[in-house]
Amino acid sequence: MPKIGMEPIRRKALVDAALKAIGDHGSLSVTMSEIARQAGVSAALAHHYFGSKEQLLIETMRALLRQFHDDVVGELLNAHTPRERLSAIIRVSFNASQFAPETIAAWLAFYVEAQRSEETRRLLSIYVRRLHTNLVVALRPLAPKAEATRIAEGVAAMIDGFYIRQGLRAAPLSIEACIALTEDYITSKLERLA
Amino acid sequence: MPKIGMEPIRRKALVDAALKAIGDHGSLSVTMSEIARQAGVSAALAHHYFGSKEQLLIETMRALLRQFHDDVVGELLNAHTPRERLSAIIRVSFNASQFAPETIAAWLAFYVEAQRSEETRRLLSIYVRRLHTNLVVALRPLAPKAEATRIAEGVAAMIDGFYIRQGLRAAPLSIEACIALTEDYITSKLERLA
DNA sequence: TATTTTTTATTGATCAGTCAATCAATAAAA
DNA sequence: TTTTATTGATTGACTGATCAATAAAAAATA
Numbered sequence: 001m002p003k004i005g006m007e008p009i010r011r012k013a014l015v016d017a018a019l020k021a022i023g024d025h026g027s028l029s030v031t032m033s034e035i036a037r038q039a040g041v042s043a044a045l046a047h048h049y050f051g052s053k054e055q056l057l058i059e060t061m062r063a064l065l066r067q068f069h070d071d072v073v074g075e076l077l078n079a080h081t082p083r084e085r086l087s088a089i090i091r092v093s094f095n096a097s098q099f100a101p102e103t104i105a106a107w108l109a110f111y112v113e114a115q116r117s118e119e120t121r122r123l124l125s126i127y128v129r130r131l132h133t134n135l136v137v138a139l140r141p142l143a144p145k146a147e148a149t150r151i152a153e154g155v156a157a158m159i160d161g162f163y164i165r166q167g168l169r170a171a172p173l174s175i176e177a178c179i180a181l182t183e184d185y186i187t188s189k190l191e192r193l194a
Numbered sequence: 195m196p197k198i199g200m201e202p203i204r205r206k207a208l209v210d211a212a213l214k215a216i217g218d219h220g221s222l223s224v225t226m227s228e229i230a231r232q233a234g235v236s237a238a239l240a241h242h243y244f245g246s247k248e249q250l251l252i253e254t255m256r257a258l259l260r261q262f263h264d265d266v267v268g269e270l271l272n273a274h275t276p277r278e279r280l281s282a283i284i285r286v287s288f289n290a291s292q293f294a295p296e297t298i299a300a301w302l303a304f305y306v307e308a309q310r311s312e313e314t315r316r317l318l319s320i321y322v323r324r325l326h327t328n329l330v331v332a333l334r335p336l337a338p339k340a341e342a343t344r345i346a347e348g349v350a351a352m353i354d355g356f357y358i359r360q361g362l363r364a365a366p367l368s369i370e371a372c373i374a375l376t377e378d379y380i381t382s383k384l385e386r387l388a
Numbered sequence: 389t390a391t392t393t394t395t396t397a398t399t400g401a402t403c404a405g406t407c408a409a410t411c412a413a414t415a416a417a418a
Numbered sequence: 419t420t421t422t423a424t425t426g427a428t429t430g431a432c433t434g435a436t437c438a439a440t441a442a443a444a445a446a447t448a
Binding site for chain 1: 219220221223299302303305306307308309310315318319322323344347348350351352353354355356357358359361362363364367371372375378379382383385386
């Protein structure tokens, strides 16, 4: 019983379903059928709206990126000092939605996919650059440019590192511990400048 | 023209080929045929010696782990002060063979595989624990236990973070820069204790 | 020593299963 | 009547795994 205007609804449902499926499965080698079933539609419909599996996965990745970006922007609104801005960025990186096992699995899977897919690499690079820029801008009032850049690189690596380690349920570091260690890194580096 | 005693030769060739194929392909979804071709044998032979693709991949991962471990042990022999030991560990993490694109791709792929495969997760956990232990042992003379642990966690995350970022050929940080930033993190943290 | 038997090495052919993609068909809305 | 929504059925390609067949080396036996 087809109702009109389903396209955006189905697209969103399929992207959400893809994320869920990737998370459950722990990799991008999920089938269109799995995703479609999760979304409550047929695999044919998924192809109808996205053309190909690759395209659906890229849209999923875009959604992940957008989610992160929105979270950052939201948190930055309430941050008024440079240090608060740094904390906001860190907090978002480790907040519950980003740190959910399925989200982590998806990010990891996309990192791997970036080895092969130009488009995925391009999208991940955007994330990397945005994070870097945000960090440098927040650090700029607290450190000279060269130093701000280097701290930003260290922080970014630390965030990604904690992130992938969380993927192995083996390194039992709490969210709070990850945040504390990252904050502490910044503090240590800034203190040395004073 | 079968010669006797081929088993160890073929096993090694196949594991090397798997690593190469994974590196080229950028993921674990390589076919047995690809791996076998790379090793110059038939796919049937690969099955003959390893039983299954999964087993071959696990052996490949083991080889990667062993290589890393051997490198660490080798470097630690020449390191006599605590700080030298730390530098040795860092140097190995970023040395050319570990930082080769195909090696990085393989590590990344295994991180993803760990989401699904118990055995892979177990192996990766060994790497994580070993690295942690090595770092803590080296740090112990320089910092109280609790602090040593925390620095070790930060360093480990940083290493892994730089690592996966290297996978995206987008974040152009040289090996030397990664080493310098990691060393610098340790220095900053230790200075604060003095 | 000459022979037969067993073990090891190796592959081409093939099976059985999976999966992305396509398409024709159906039906409700416009 | 055209457009939008939807699916079941099917196709075509791929792939992990198996197996029978071949041949050389080694071991056993005569």
